[in-house]
Amino acid sequence: MRATDVITSATRNAFRSKLRTTLTVLSLFVGAFTLTLTTALGAGVSDYVTKQVASLSTGDVLLVTPATTTDTTEGPTEYDPDGRQQSSQANPLGGGTLMNDDDLDSIAAIDGVDRVEPIRSISVDWVASSDTSIDTRYELSVNPTSSIGRSDLVAGAQLDQEAEDAQVILPEDYVDALGYEDAGDAIGRTIELGYSGADRSERTTEATVVGVARTSLLASGAGANQALTTEIADAQAVPGQPDAYAVAVAYLTGSGGDGTVTDDDVAGVKVALADADLAGQTVEDQLGVVQTIINGIIGVLSAFAIVALIAASFGIINTLLMSVQERTREIGLMKAMGMSNGRVFGLFSLEAVVIGFLGSALGALAAIGVGSAISSVAAAGPLAALPGLTLLLFDPLSVALVIAAIMLIAFLSGVLPARRAARQHPIESLRYE
Amino acid sequence: MTNPPAPPVLRAVDLTRSYGKGQARFDALRGVSLEIRRGESLAIVGKSGSGKSTLMHLLALLDRPDSGRVEIDGQDVGAASAPAVNRLRNERFGFVFQQFFLTAGQTVLENVSLPLVVAGVAPRERRRRALATLDALGLADKAGNKANDLSGGQKQRVVIARALVNEPDLIFADEPTGNLDTATGHQVEDLLFGLQRERGITLVVVTHDEELAARCDRRITIADGLIVGESDAAASVISEGAGR
Known part of the structure; x- marks a missing residue:
């Protein structure tokens, strides 16, 4: 029997009992539908996080924090007046210990580090436009990590960390509020920032808008360049208190082509930092945790889909066993005519694969249809605050993988009935009533 | 029993x-030996349970x-591999069953x-040969009909066409007229014996129908797993005790 004949026969046989096949296909449909959606959800969220990481990280920076002390055996640590200070408030980016200027110097001295900038938290009370008709003051929060990397820009340019003048990147929703026509119109305009000094005095300063950024999951608030941050941080520093930083940013020099920073460069600096009792993390390292959590959730959701598929596979076994039973005499006849056991096996297992393909392809198509609709509704409604997030991302490769996996499950389910058919004795099959 | 000049197309030794x-435990056959000559028609007769179907x-x-x-x-097929036996059945045997x-x-x-599909013949060639065979049996106009819509006699003719389509040299017919009325049964018999004579096909018929057995060149009678009688139709002499 020719391979093409086996395939066409298997396909036709699958449709001989339409209702039964339809019901089995439906059970696979449910599994395929769910699995396609969960994979798409995982892909969508992962893609968003990856994009955010890319937008955040320039790839050549390390966030440096004091190494967490795990040493518990040597009793109380002796006081060192020049040592590091302890923070009085919890810092999500670092441990309780703060770095001092000595630490910054030792970071700067590491081979491969171009320069080091401490991250200083600043608080701005309000922002107002200095050159439009609107003079309402709005609250504004400045993202302390804006100096690490790039923003997801709607218009304008990234912050110049080494510039002398004060620069800001405004979140998109401030464009209207401050009276600009559009994002492009805001570029180059001057804004006024109000803040309180360490002595509770009200102060103002001016900055130039260099860019307008999309709201992002991981970087909210406005961005301020080093010049502006330093100015405000200096005014907000408590007089007499030595400088202490929770986090510093080390800018690396690359050894790769065109000065790009290679993985080896990053690893080398990390080792040197560890020697100095400091810990360095790339933005990717930090977001790896987020990624792991997302993958965990997607994994659990996919497990439900797999359970549905396992249930469906029993449906396939049942359907095919009935099919084998019904066609006992036909199998006997084909065997009498010289059809080999292998071909009989192939005929029935392929029938299972055909059912698997139908269920998975229809399920995947429906999932793509429904998912795209959900995705666009969600993007317009509840997820409007997260532009750039495609909740369900249907990657052709992963959809194809889902279909292939379900066809494999169907094939495996078909093995038992197909073996039963292949092992039937022609005479007994022909006698079967 | 006279020895034919050519080796018998089929020989059974002490089965x-x-x-x-x-x-x-049920002994269906207890030592059966027989020879079937090329081109002859042989009837295997016996009551049900005699072992004729097993033979x-x-x-x-x-x-x-x-x-x-x-x-x-002259070749022992006991040692042949399963694929070789499958090919032998596919290429040289045709089957006609009582239940179609x-x-x-x-x-x-x-x-x-179907036999051509099993043999792996290309679709175009398959169609040509199947149509030619149907035409030879006067069924060309029924080619497109569903098998279910035919009468009993037509069905059995389709079965014969199926047995003939791979141009076998041996046709095994198991009660070929068992499900047919007398008139239709006669037509099917005429068809089978006509093919046997015209195409030189060896015909082995299992039946308990005396009339059908009588039309064969030779008949053997089976009882309790042994050959108890063998006769030439022409001589209609029954020789006893070919078995034990």
Whole structure:
């Protein structure tokens, strides 16, 4: 029997009992539908996080924090007046210990580090436009990590960390509020920032808008360049208190082509930092945790889909066993005519694969249809605050993988009935009533 | 029994076959030897349970004997591999069964093509040969009909067409007229014997129908797993005790 004949026969046989096949296909449909959606959800969220990481990280920076002390055996640590200070408030980016200027110097001295900038938290009370008709003051929060990397820009340019003048990147929703026509119109305009000094005095300063950024999951608030941050941080520093930083940013020099920073460069600096009792993390390292959590959730959701598929596979076994039973005499006849056991096996297992393909392809198509609709509704409604997030991302490769996996499950389910058919004795099959 | 000049197309030597084990053991054949000459028609007759069907299954290589051997053209097929036996059945044997075994939902043409499908013949060639065979049996106009929509006699003619389509040299017919009325049965018999004479096909018929057996060149009678009688139709002399 020719391979093409086996395939066409298997396909036709699958449709001989339409209702039964339809019901089995439906059970696979449910599994395929769910699995396609969960994979798409995982892909969508992962893609968003990856994009955010890319937008955040320039790839050549390390966030440096004091190494967490795990040493518990040597009793109380002796006081060192020049040592590091302890923070009085919890810092999500670092441990309780703060770095001092000595630490910054030792970071700067590491081979491969171009320069080091401490991250200083600043608080701005309000922002107002200095050159439009609107003079309402709005609250504004400045993202302390804006100096690490790039923003997801709607218009304008990234912050110049080494510039002398004060620069800001405004979140998109401030464009209207401050009276600009559009994002492009805001570029180059001057804004006024109000803040309180360490002595509770009200102060103002001016900055130039260099860019307008999309709201992002991981970087909210406005961005301020080093010049502006330093100015405000200096005014907000408590007089007499030595400088202490929770986090510093080390800018690396690359050894790769065109000065790009290679993985080896990053690893080398990390080792040197560890020697100095400091810990360095790339933005990717930090977001790896987020990624792991997302993958965990997607994994659990996919497990439900797999359970549905396992249930469906029993449906396939049942359907095919009935099919084998019904066609006992036909199998006997084909065997009498010289059809080999292998071909009989192939005929029935392929029938299972055909059912698997139908269920998975229809399920995947429906999932793509429904998912795209959900995705666009969600993007317009509840997820409007997260532009750039495609909740369900249907990657052709992963959809194809889902279909292939379900066809494999169907094939495996078909093995038992197909073996039963292949092992039937022609005479007994022909006698079967 | 006279020795033919050519080796017999089919020879069985001391075949035994039993089913079941212990108390339930049933000896269907207890040592059967026979020769079938090329181009002759042989009737295997006997009551039900006599072992005649078992003998036909062994001769048709649908089953293997517990002991003894089957030779085709002088070659022992007991040692042949499963694929070789499958090919032998596919290329040289045709089967006609009492219950037709037509696939109801398929067309006459598809049913007749089945042996060619199993043989792996290309679709175009398959269609050509199946149509030619149907034409020879006067069924060309029924090629597109569903097998289910035919009368009993037409169905059995389709079955014969299916048995002929791979141009076999041996046709095994198991009660070919058992499901047909007398008139239709006669037509089918005429068809089978006509083909046997015209095409030189060897015909092995299993039946308990005396009339059908009488039309064969030769008949053997089976009882309790042994050959108890053998006769030439022309002589109609029954010689006793070919078995034990």
